[in-house]
Structure formats: C-alpha cells, structure tokens
Amino acid sequence: MTGFGKSAGTFSNKKVTVEMRSLNSKGTDVYLKIPGTYKAYELPIRKMIGNALDRGKVECIITEESIDGSSKVSINTELAVAYYKEMAALAKQVGEEPKDFVTSIMRMPEVMQAQESEVSEDEWNKVEALIQEALGSMTHFREEEGKSLIADFAGSIDEIERLLQEVPKYEDVRIEIIRERMRKGLEKLNEGVDENRFEQELIYYIEKLDVSEEKTRLQHHLDYFRTTMNASGAMGKKLGFITQEIGREINTLGSKAYHADLQKIVVEMKDYLEKIKEQVLNTL
Numbered sequence: 001m002t003g004f005g006k007s008a009g010t011f012s013n014k015k016v017t018v019e020m021r022s023l024n025s026k027g028t029d030v031y032l033k034i035p036g037t038y039k040a041y042e043l044p045i046r047k048m049i050g051n052a053l054d055r056g057k058v059e060c061i062i063t064e065e066s067i068d069g070s071s072k073v074s075i076n077t078e079l080a081v082a083y084y085k086e087m088a089a090l091a092k093q094v095g096e097e098p099k100d101f102v103t104s105i106m107r108m109p110e111v112m113q114a115q116e117s118e119v120s121e122d123e124w125n126k127v128e129a130l131i132q133e134a135l136g137s138m139t140h141f142r143e144e145e146g147k148s149l150i151a152d153f154a155g156s157i158d159e160i161e162r163l164l165q166e167v168p169k170y171e172d173v174r175i176e177i178i179r180e181r182m183r184k185g186l187e188k189l190n191e192g193v194d195e196n197r198f199e200q201e202l203i204y205y206i207e208k209l210d211v212s213e214e215k216t217r218l219q220h221h222l223d224y225f226r227t228t229m230n231a232s233g234a235m236g237k238k239l240g241f242i243t244q245e246i247g248r249e250i251n252t253l254g255s256k257a258y259h260a261d262l263q264k265i266v267v268e269m270k271d272y273l274e275k276i277k278e279q280v281l282n283t284l
Contacts, residue, residue, distance in 0.1 A: 002024070003056075004020065004138060005133075005137030006018065006134055007130040008130070009127075009130050014065060015064065016127055018127075018131050019062075020059070022059075022138055024057070024282050029057040030050065030060065032046065035062065037119055044128075060131075062127070080105050083105045083108050087105070149279050149283055153276060153279060156272040156276045164215060164219060166265055167262065168215075170265075174259040174262065177258060182202060182205070209258065217249050218249040225239065235283070246273060247270075253266050
C-alpha cells in the first residue's frame, strides 16, 4: 500500500528532515539512507519502522543541513600530498609543464572529509520523534487509501453478487437447450428413442451440470470477503486467498454454463474479480 510522510526539525545549527515512502510488498523491506552521524542508530530506526508497519517496502531518507551555511569538513592532507606527487611525476614523465594541481586534487575522492560530530542523547530523542511523526503521517496516508480500497472492494463484490442472482433465471432454459441438443443428436442416428432411458440419461447429465453448490459456495465466499475486509489488522493476504476461491467458483460456473447469456454473466463476474485482484495487491 502506498504512503508518504515527512517531518522536519532544527537542532542547534542544523536542520534534520525525515521522509518516508512506502509501496506494497509481501514482507517488510526497509531501505535506509541516513547521514553517517546517525549510522549508530540504524538498528533502532529499522525496529521503529518494522513495529509501525505490518508489511510493505519502505524507503526512509534522513537528511541534515547546516542552518548558518557552515559545515565541519577537513582536508585529508596526507592523501592530498600523495595525489600531488603522483600528478607531478606524471606531468614530468609525459613532458608537460607543472600546473596548479590543487584544484583538481580537491575534487579527488576522500580528500575532503566531513567531520562527524557525536550525537547527544537530546538530539537523538528529537530525531526519534521526527521519525515517529513521519511514520504517523505515512500511516494516516495509508489508512485513507485503505478507506478508498474498501469502497472499491464493496462495489465489485456487490456487482458479482448481483450477477449471481441472475443465474437462476437461465438454469431452466439451459436444461431445455441440453434436452433438445441430445434429442436431435439421437434423431440423427435414425434410431428409436426409449423415452424412459432418455430421461434417465438426461437426469444424469443434468446432475453433472448442476450449479447449485457453486452458487452456494460463491455466495459464501462473497460474504466472507465482506467480513474480512471490514476486520481490523492486516488482511491483504487473507483477501487474496478468498479471491482465489471466488475465482474457482466463477470458473466452474463458466464451464457448466451451456447458455450464451449465462456465459456473459460469467465474463462480467471475471471482469469485476480482476479489479479486486489488482486492488488486493495494494492491500496490507
């Protein structure tokens, strides 16, 4: 389920910003991008996020910037001198005049190093509060999206149920179609028809195509889906399983249809079911 949360605060001479983004995932997958200042708190941060979310792919980005424009950096003099000597030796070897290598050296990796200051307990408490605030905003975002998903689910389930209620009016017609089809097949053989045997075989065949159990089970699954989607807690996986069961019953109805209008009903049911499947993937 998608979500977004953001918070920011200032401590002494710097501003700290926390951003949270989430996507649906089968498990809990946390991606952290944090300054070296807070590396020691990586495990507590992961634990906070894991406790707040049942599952999902979460990206947490913490940034810090100086308020007064100053930053604590140092020059790795030993490395800079080594770069200079190597560049000067290379220039001499290829026959070039020595140049001002300092500008280039300052851009070389690890020459400029940020000085990481220790994080006080008071600062960590404030950062922790910002993380909780961002998590709260993201959770609220997800809850609002959840309300929208419930409305979409309810609409699709209602439509499948409406279509299910139209099935009985085609069942008797379907039996007559099967009866006539079998009778015509026998007439083509130019053989006499034993009516008693014909009726026995017809009853056996019709029993094979009876959809009473499928209708009952499908209605049960629809009711169970409604109950589950309104329950508290993470129900995405359970809804996915129920959706699979609904699909099985609809497919069986389709295989036993033997009527054009009944097959159209099955196709419409499948259309609404596909919408549910897509939304279930975004459900916790």
